[in-house]
Amino acid sequence: MFTQIEITTACNAKCFYCPSDTMKHTHMSWGCFEKIVQTEKSPTMLLLQGTGEPLLHPFFWEMVAYAKSKGHRISTITNGTMALSEIHSVLLDHIGFSLDTLDEVLAKRSGRTSPSQTIKHLLACYKHAPKKIKLYAVNYGQDLAPLKAFANEYNLPLFIQRIQPKKSYQTHYTTEPLPYVTHQCSYLENKKMRYYFVDGTKAPCCFMIDSTKVLHTKVIQHNLAQKNVPSCCTQCGELTGVKRLYM
Ligand SMILES: C[S@@+](CC[C@H](N)C(=O)[O-])C[C@H]1O[C@@H](n2cnc3c(N)ncnc32)[C@H](O)[C@@H]1O
């Protein structure tokens, strides 16, 4: 079980596959964050990231320090536009960098920021905490070989994310609907995670994007038991059997 907190929906990039630009850009209040951390009864892994760039939160490092003081381990994923100091690399337990390509032109066309800037910030972190860094790429059909070679050179785990077939992500693209192969969701059955949207709304997974469209967990479970897929779960990989991440 881990907890993910969408501390901000603000972003300085416009990745074509991400719904961030259609959302109201706002930061989670300190009070809301503090309340969520205080509801955690025992130390856990806190993933500080949702649809937005976490390092843009003006109190990001205060949030990290506060959660660490309560015994939690902290993970985040960043687009690499901001530099992290040595102390920052020490405070974080896992640091994910999103990098889809090394090609500046392609990255720009996709709405991502400069790969060389991300690599510069990644390598600065690597100097202090090489084992904490992971790479995340979205596969939208680009040549992944140069990225794999870069990951190999530095011995970094590379997680390749399928472009999300889940409908809640698809404000700027569509994918062909896939058949549902099950109505069982491991996130619900194993209580894998708690997700908090920027407004403090709670959800049983991180795939719903819009807090206003989240149904109560019991309602989702009831629907799935009746073999109905509720709208907040449309085309979720849990139900189509298509895994989101691969190496
Ligand atoms: C929503 S971002 C938030 C953190 C940060 N802004 C970043 O880009 O790393 C978290 C991860 O989700 C991925 N992501 C966003 N939209 C996606 C989509 N439609 N399909 C697959 N992955 C996606 C991003 O590439 C990133 O690795």
Ligand code: SF4
């Ligand atoms: S994937 Fe990350 S960097 Fe790209 S637009 Fe979404 S939140 Fe911003």
Ligand code: SF4
């Ligand atoms: S969107 Fe629905 S089916 Fe998918 S992980 Fe979340 S609760 Fe489970």
